[in-house]
Amino acid sequence: MTTDKNVFSTCPLCEQGVLTEQQASESTVYKGVERLLPLYFACCSECGTEQADAKHLRANKRVLQAFKKEVDGLLTGAQLRELRESLELTQAQAAQVFGGGPVAFSKYESDDVAQSEGMDKLLRVAQAVPAAFAWLKQHAGFATEQITLSSQSMTLALAAVRAKGRVQQQLYAGFQLQDSVREQVVIGTAHFAGSAQKQWVH
Secondary structure (H helix, E strand, O other), rough: OOOOEEEEEEEEOOOEEEEEEEEEEEEEEOOEEEEEEEEEOOOOOOOOOOEEOOOHHHHHHHHHHHHHHHHHOOOOOHHHHHHHHOOOHHHHHHHHHHHHOOOOOHHHOOOOOOOHHHHHHHHHHHHHOHHHHHHHHHHHHOHHHHHHHHHHHHHHHHHHHHHHHHHHHHHHOOOOHHHHHHHHHHHHHHHHHHHHHHHHHO
């Protein structure tokens, strides 16, 4: 299906008609997965030729790249941008923390290129494990606010563990006391039973 978008410019071939932005759907197969992807181009109102300039080619390439990323199990550009923003990093800061070069994340997020599998996993780990992200930021030369927060969280966690240990010790002591009382009851019962038996015999 093709839909008109807007008037673009005069046709460079016939120089009579005007080029109108078009979008069609094209079936694409990658690694056995088939999907209809949008295809961008322009069409002349007079000679009817379909043309694609650098802008159209770039847009089509990005659509295809995003599809390939998804099939390969990688974050798409939109997903990667969402992840970076959740970590409160600019593109330049993300490149400083994770590597790849100064414009790497601009290319990743635009789906101009695909990030490596190693980079993809590193980004996922940074989002899932705050301590790992804090370590990466520290070694990239960032402020230690996040690391301090992580240390505070660890301190609180250790305090909770110690408190739990003290409670368990108290409960164990209570069980020991109960066992001691139980032993006294058993001994007393046995003594009473023995005395009663002696009286019965006599």
